[in-house]
Amino acid sequence: MGTATGRPLSRAWRGSVTSSDVLVLALDTATPVLVAGLARWSAVGGTTVLAERAVPSGTRHAELLTPAIRGVLEDAGLAMGDLDAVVTGLGPGPFTGLRVGVVTAAALADARGLRVIGVCSLDAIGTGERTVVTDARRREIYWATYGADGGRLTGPSVDKPADVQLPEPVVGDPTFAAARLGRAVGEARVTTAGLLRAAGPQLADPASAGPLVPLYLRRPDATPPTAIKAVSQS
């Protein structure tokens, strides 16, 4: 694992693919609904979702993510020691919440010597030909478009809705779309199946797994907590 700057985010995967069957923990905190799921994956058999919890956690991802992971393990009657790999959404999404999922995946994988794979969170929303939109706050949207085979055509990008033409059908959170885009969209959210689908190529070829770098898409707001002005006036 390495980051954009070449520093490792997680220690190298210690395991080996001895069976073609892989037990995967899937996580995402890029939207206000955090997702934790367990799935069995194999190159021939595809994905079987064993358990999933989608928690409307708003800005409480850090509080609720590990309880949700514990929950899906219980639901499936499995333990941490059974896991082979972790898949996590890399966003785009509001930064603070997004980092919770990414650092959780990196730390879990590190502690147990698991493979860790990052995917674009938008890829895990909906299926087939579509435009995926999510809330980027500041009156902007994160969005990406997908072709008939489900492959991403454009994005992920961040834009003002007025500045872009969204090809139909558009999918996402209908409540958000009604309030902020003033339109209806097909209901779709991040799912365990979607995360596994997005991670398919990297699950099949572990060497292809890229670094765990969040898709921030925006530079940091470089305003320090105390504004810089002449000290005698502050």
Add this chain to the structure above:
Amino acid sequence: MADQPLVIGFETSCDETGVGLVRGHTLLADALATSMAEHERFGGVVPEIASRAHLEAMVPTVHRALADAGATVDDVDAIAVTSGPGLTGALLVGVAAAKAYALALGKPLYGVNHLAAHVAVDELQHGPLAEPSIALLVSGGHSSLLLVPDLAQEVQSLGRTVDDAAGEAFDKVARVLGLPFPGGPPIDRAAREGDPRAIGFPRGLTGPRDAPYDFSFSGLKTAVARWVEARQRAGEDVPVADVAASFQEAVADVLTAKAVRACRDHGVDHLVLGGGVAANSRLRALAEERCAAAGIVLRVPSPRLCTDNGAMVAALGSRLVAAGVAPSSPDLGADSSLPIEVIRG
């Protein structure tokens, strides 16, 4: 010693990513990464830059700490993490990482108070804290006087800054003097060549009717800036060393006078200093002098342990484990304004 639990501590409340390992009161590792240089040109810590840096540095810093201690992650018996106070986005990287390690390893998790950890770190150098002690915590974000009857169970706030923290004053005055960020170390260095009595800067909240244990540094900072600006307007050279020394003297004078008074008023004969500003050489010297005169035993951690680090978090975690304090609940989050009275978040 080997029968005492091995505690790992995570610190990400500001711009330092710290991971420490402690067994009992023994420091085994203190790994640190910092994004300080990335904030320098903004003259203060930019929260989003700090948070991004924490994410990159988190797992590699864990590895460095484990390697330094000659331990593996499976040797860890308990996990402690700063859950507040601090910058929310920064805190959450450490909290989420610590929760994940605790879950993956099946070990208890303790969210701890950053300020109490600044006090606890002294136990790694000077052994068990005398209780009760008075603690003077002075850093970039805090200036507090605490009464500590029992560091694992009870900490009381006696007073705090009503405006700027002491470290913040150092950082802002450094800017005025054209010195780099963070301002504490360069002011400390410049002051060595200066006369601390050259300029009589104000001592905030030291009047007879002022709150005896509260601090105010905003007026001092403004007085320094006005003094310097007046010189510059007159086209005169600014005597940087004298300004630094006189400013530093005003800060050290107020801090030590109030700390010694708190000891006297509460009948406590032990004072412990903590936080980044406790690295200041004049503050340390004046505290020595005044404590000796008042019959107070002074304890100050080495400068390296005064600034933010993971060892201090592990040290407090170790205290909590030894005292049998219950671990944090599974839905632990970050609290940017965690009150000092709350030792375990």
